[in-house]
Amino acid sequence: MAKIIPILKNTTSRPLSPLMIKTLRAACKMQDNNEAIGQNELDGSFIALLKRSYIDSRTITVNGKNEVSWYVTRAGKNSLRKLGFNDC
Numbered sequence: 297m298a299k300i301i302p303i304l305k306n307t308t309s310r311p312l313s314p315l316m317i318k319t320l321r322a323a324c325k326m327q328d329n330n331e332a333i334g335q336n337e338l339d340g341s342f343i344a345l346l347k348r349s350y351i352d353s354r355t356i357t358v359n360g361k362n363e364v365s366w367y368v369t370r371a372g373k374n375s376l377r378k379l380g381f382n383d384c
Contacts (some may be wrong), residue, residue, distance in 0.1 A: 310348075312375065316341040320350055320376060323368050324384035333366040350375060 312320070319341040326333050333351070335342045345351045350372030356365045375376045 310344070312379070313341065313344075315339075316344055317379065317381075320345055320368065320372055321381060321383065323351060323366075324373065324376065327368050328384075333368075345372065 307335055309375050319338050322338055323333050323345075331337070333337065337375065341350065348371075351366055353366050353370050355362050357363075376384050
């Protein structure tokens with residue numbers, strides 16, 4: 297009889313690269329200054345941070361139009377704090 301192996305989400309966390317840390321810190325600073333955060337404003341690693349749920353989006357209404365607003369998630373802020381960066 298075959299063994300049943302449950303399919304689980306990979307729970308091991310991958311370490312952040314130096315570029316990802318730099319990008320996430322820049323996004324935090326921009327968020328604190330109420331500046332727009334997006335792929336064009338940040339240098340690299342945006343997609344990797346998005347896949348790890350350290351950056352996420354929400355839809356906001358500005359002047360009657362729906363626009364996407366990016367923000368640093370709680371998981372992203374906690375990850376930076378664990379690395380010793382308390383500026384977020």
